[in-house]
Amino acid sequence: xxxxxxxxxxxxxxxxxxxxxxxxxxxxxxxxxxxxxxxxxxxxxxxxxxxxxxxxxxxxxxxxxxxxxxxxxxxxxxxxxxxxxxxxxxxxxxxxxxxxxxxxxxxxxxxxxxxxxxxxxxxxxxxxxxxxxxxxxxxxxxxxxxxxxxxxxxxxxxxxxxxxxxxxxxxxxxxxxxxxxxxxxxxxxxxxxxxxxxxxxxxxxxxxxxxxxxxxxxxxxxxxxxxxxxxxxxxxxxxxxxxxxxxxxxxxxxxxxxxxxxxxxxxxxxxxxxxxxxxxxxxxxxxxxxxxxxxxxxxxxxxxxxxxxxxxxxxxxxxxxxxxxxxxxxxxxxxxxxxxx
Numbered sequence: 001x002x003x004x005x006x007x008x009x010x011x012x013x014x015x016x017x018x019x020x021x022x023x024x025x026x027x028x029x030x031x032x033x034x035x036x037x038x039x040x041x042x043x044x045x046x047x048x049x050x051x052x053x054x055x056x057x058x059x060x061x062x063x064x065x066x067x068x069x070x071x072x073x074x075x076x077x078x079x080x081x082x083x084x085x086x087x088x089x090x091x092x093x094x095x096x097x098x099x100x101x102x103x104x105x106x107x108x109x110x111x112x113x114x115x116x117x118x119x120x121x122x123x124x125x126x127x128x129x130x131x132x133x134x135x136x137x138x139x140x141x142x143x144x145x146x147x148x149x150x151x152x153x154x155x156x157x158x159x160x161x162x163x164x165x166x167x168x169x170x171x172x173x174x175x176x177x178x179x180x181x182x183x184x185x186x187x188x189x190x191x192x193x194x195x196x197x198x199x200x201x202x203x204x205x206x207x208x209x210x211x212x213x214x215x216x217x218x219x220x221x222x223x224x225x226x227x228x229x230x231x232x233x234x235x236x237x238x239x240x241x242x243x244x245x246x247x248x249x250x251x252x253x254x255x256x257x258x259x260x261x262x263x264x265x266x267x268x269x270x271x272x273x274x275x276x277x278x279x280x281x282x283x284x285x286x287x288x289x290x291x292x293x294x295x296x297x298x299x300x301x302x303x304x305x306x307x308x309x310x311x312x313x314x315x316x317x318x319x320x321x322x323x324x325x326x327x328x329x330x331x332x333x334x335x336x337x338x339x340x341x
Contacts, residue, residue, distance in 0.1 A: 037244025077137025
């Protein structure tokens with residue numbers, strides 16, 4: 001059955017498979033000290049116009065979020081996130097398991113608002129019992145958000161300004177980064193992102209790779225012995241060459257953006273198709289995720305023919321459902337979906 005459940009159902013881009021086969025018998029050092037990894041790091045540094053960027057490749061998104069947050073925060077600090085943020089909802093308490101609380105704030109279309117973050121921190125320090133509480137030590141956002149929405153450059157700068165005022169880092173989860181940057185509504189480049197935030201990661205698990213995320217510290221601010229901490233969190237790959245080779249391929253000749261653009265184009269076709277048939281959308285998403293409001297009867301009927309994900313309750317009679325496209329989504333599969341709704 002055709003699936004629009006997520007953006008990691010398929011394996012990896014054919015160009016990566018070709019390079020894996022071509023280089024399979026080449027001997028390389030382990031743990032990311034190989035030639036492919038060095039090449040990938042240099043290509044990323046050029047892409048973000050940050051020659052001093054400190055880059056480490058980790059195996060997956062949850063391990064990356066957990067490792068970065070645990071490495072950056074002091075023991076008595078927590079991380080501010082939207083109440084819909086991935087680390088607050090869909091990571092099985094991975095952050096809390098390290099002893100750091102996720103400090104949630106209500107979202108607006110999936111996004112944190114700078115004034116809300118500032119108000120939260122101000123009120124924390126106004127409380128005379130602050131030493132009995134969890135200190136806000138970082139702000140976490142994702143680009144795109146869990147709802148497929150995008151921060152504008154101005155919105156992200158405003159968040160960064162608040163963070164810098166209180167001397168805490170801004171961390172951007174980029175699991176779907178490519179799908180955000182290629183959107184027609186995006187006003188940021190990866191280089192802009194690198195300048196604004198303190199640390200971010202480039203997602204590849206959901207964008208063409210078999211697995212892998214690239215953590216980028218942009219201001220000579222990588223925590224001491226970061227690689228050791230990566231290993232402690234089970235996120236270090238002995239055969240790191242595979243991570244390096246996948247990223248090196250994705251950042252050759254614009255492949256990362258090319259395949260991201262395809263996913264967004266397919267998603268926008270799905271969005272337009274549902275709207276033309278009179279369906280309501282939970283919110284406007286210009287990226288690779290669409291959230292469609294349907295009755296239980298409509299969803300059950302459609303689920304007999306295609307797969308999609310239940311998202312959240314809309315009202316007493318309807319639920320919102322998520323349809324996700326990716327680098328590998330076939331046009332004919334989108335055509336089929338639109339023909340049966």
